[in-house]
Amino acid sequence: MPAKQxxxxxxxxxxxxxxxxxxxxxxxxxxPNAHVVISSQNSPQLAVAISEGRVDAAILRREEGALDxxxxxxxxxxxxxxxxxxxxxxxxxxxxxxDLVGETLLSxxxxxxxxxxxxxxxxxxxxxxxxxYVKRSxxxxxxxxxxxHLAASCR
Numbered sequence: 001m002p003a004k005q006x007x008x009x010x011x012x013x014x015x016x017x018x019x020x021x022x023x024x025x026x027x028x029x030x031x032p033n034a035h036v037v038i039s040s041q042n043s044p045q046l047a048v049a050i051s052e053g054r055v056d057a058a059i060l061r062r063e064e065g066a067l068d069x070x071x072x073x074x075x076x077x078x079x080x081x082x083x084x085x086x087x088x089x090x091x092x093x094x095x096x097x098x099d100l101v102g103e104t105l106l107s108x109x110x111x112x113x114x115x116x117x118x119x120x121x122x123x124x125x126x127x128x129x130x131x132x133y134v135k136r137s138x139x140x141x142x143x144x145x146x147x148x149h150l151a152a153s154c155r
Contacts, residue, residue, distance in 0.1 A: 005034040010046040010058025019059050042148055044124045061125035079133065097137050107143035 007027070011019055016038065027034055039046070039055050047066040049055040062071045081100065083090045089099040108127040123131070134141045 005031055006037070007031065007034050007057075008037045008039055008055045010039045010041060010049060010055040010060065012043055012046070012060055013040045015059065016040055023059075042124060043126065044122070063125050064128065065122060079130065097134070097141070098139060100141055101139055104145070105141060105143045106145045106147060109146040109148055 009023060020038065024036065027036060039049065039058075041049065043060040044063050046055060046058040046060040047063040047069060050058055051066065051068055059074065062073075063069075081089075081095060083103075085091075087103070089095045089103065092099070107130060108124055110123045110127050110131075
């Protein structure tokens with residue numbers, strides 16, 4: 001009997017419930033005896049983990065600088081704004097980007113890959129998309145606070 005195959009799957013923190021059941025169903029059909037370990041991290045960390053061989057495959061965003069990885073697009077994500085229901089813009093039927101000027105903003109950290117042995121870090125794909133969107137608008141919107149990932153911050 002062949003040794004049990006060991007597979008490490010990476011998921012964006014907070015997105016496990018979106019993909020985990022389907023991924024495990026596919027794996028049960030393709031590799032019924034595999035031992036699967038789940039690694040939940042932010043997208044830049046997953047890209048590094050795959051490059052270093054600590055994760056076999058992952059569902060993550062297309063990270064700049066991850067030239068040794070092959071990406072297959074599964075979905076397109078919308079940019080969303082979360083705020084307390086009594087905050088001024090939230091009381092409107094729709095919110096324009098200009099409605100957020102002067103508000104306290106929380107965004108993804110601009111230095112997700114920083115740390116010992118990794119240099120100063122670089123912005124993850126989601127932060128780059130947000131910053132470019134705001135820049136194209138011509139508005140002066142800068143985050144007041146930053147987090148490693150928003151999954152735990154928006155619940």
